[in-house]
Amino acid sequence: MVSARGLEVLRAIVQDFVETREPVGSKSIVDRHAFGVSAATIRNDMALLEDEDLIEAPHTSSGRVPTDKGYRVFVDHLAEVRPLSPAQRTAIASFLEAPGDLDDLMVRTVRALTQLTGQVAIVQYPSFAQAHVSHVELVGLDTGRMLVVLVTDTGRVSQRLVFLPHDPAEEDIFRMRTAIADLTVGRPIRDGAQAIADRLAAASDARAPHEALVDVIAMVVAEELEEFRQDRLVMAGTANLARRESDFRGSIYPLLEAIEEQVTLMRLMGEMVADEHGLAASIGRENEPFGLAEASVVAGEYDASGARARVGVLGPTRMDYPSNLASVRAVARYLSRLLEEDENAR
Template sequence: MVSERGLQVLQAIVQDYVETREPVGSKTIVDRHAFGVSAATIRNDMAQLEDEELIAAPHTSSGRVPTDKGYRVFVDHLSQLRPLSSAQRTAISTFLEGATDLDDVLARTVRALTTLTGQVAIVQYPSFAQANVSHVELVALEAGRMLVILVTDTGRVSQRITQLRAGFTPDELGRLRDRIAGLVTGRSVRQGAQAVAAESIALDFETSRADALAAPVLRVVAEELEEFRQDRLVMAGTANLARREQDFRSSIYPLLEAIEEQVTLLRLMSEMVADDDGLSVSIGRENEQFGLAEASVLTGDYDPSTHARVGVLGPTRMDYATNLAAVRTVAHYVSRLLEDDERSR
């Protein structure tokens, strides 16, 4: 059982190691922190922490560094998160203001978060399987191309240009738009996808010009609706991993692969358990089954109804208090922004 002062010594070791990247010794703790006890007493506290596997010696020096278990105890005993400065809050607001749709909001969110933390920023799209399609638009472009636009009541917008074999007259374009709108508008993404799929099957047995023109456009609509149903992430700041490569004992390639594929990170984030503030932390070896044993992931819920999260990914040696405060604040801003947008519609 670690004493109260032992926990304070652990906190000092974590803070000093994160700041300096150097193993922390008892003399350094006495010099930098006002414990009011001798270095010998601090060494006894450090010996207890080492027995509990909360700190370890990276080599033969007298200094110690936190273990993954030590970081976990440190995070679990964070009594409060440092509030962000007014300048940091202004930066978040500046990044997010003026966003035009959900895609833009989330892209701005990861840019803001990676700027604040210096880590890889990640944001999870809400699940749109239950969102309703609110609008369909078809726009004829030059050279036989068409812009297909789908909008959901949650603010998700899909815009895709497709090449067509045959051109449309304005009347044909209007009738096709009405036809597709009748299939999907006011229905959930899932229901709309099912209706489009059934219509596409029916077209296999039709040979009219209208059906021939409709078939390729329906395929695009079906693919975009399926895209709405897929969980996915937006990320920024991957280059920060390379800048912090010395914080990883082995290769950073497993992290790069997880970022590239997204599936691993989505699984990990879905299994993380949030506290009462919507924050969750997964540290080092807790991520071993996902191949991320040298990384930590910090997330905050911004859309509790769909368990959508925003967070950061980085080495276990990170400033947990500051990063958690940044994640919490950004999640709050995004949540409020989306709520305001919902009320305005």
């Protein structure tokens, strides 16, 4: 059983190790923190922490460093999520100000978060499985090219360039737009995709030329709607892993593979258990089932038209958890507010 002072010693060890990258000894704790006891007493507290597998010696005659279990106790019981400074809040507002669309907002979000934390930043797209198609636009360009634009009621915008076998007349474009809108607008994405599938299944060679063009456009729209239903991540700051490679006990290649594949990170973020504030942390060996035992993930939840998704950071276990939790919480709240304002404006 660790005493209250022992837990405060753990807090001091975590904070000093994160700051200095050096193992922490009893003398440095006495010098840097106002415990009001001798170094010998601190050594006894450290021995108890070591018995509980909360700290360890990286080599003989060294100070102590936190274990993954020690970081977990620190995050659960000792880490105070500090408010961001006015400068940090201004930076978030500046990064996320007046995004062009949802895709732009997602990119800006991870850029802001990686700037704040120095870690790899991750944001999940909100689930669009229940979103409705709110608008379809077909824009004729030149030499058989057409821009197909889809918009959902959750703010997702898709633009796809389509090559047609011939240039349609204006009245054909109008009929094509009307046909696609009848199949999709006002319907959930899943229903719109099914309506298109039913149309294509009933296609015949006897259709009018403009109907054949509708089928071409419909196939493209179906592909875009299917992509809307896919879980997606946006990330930034991968180069930070290389700069912090010395903070990892082993190879960073599993992390790079997870970033490239995305599926592993989506599973991990989906299974993290959040606290009452919507914050979650998965630390070190807790990530072993995902092949990421060398890393920690800190995440917060944001709301997009009732759909919950996560934004977070990935980095070494030796990270500044209070600051990263504060940054994730602030960005998640700002993201929720922006999406709510956008929803109210529609």
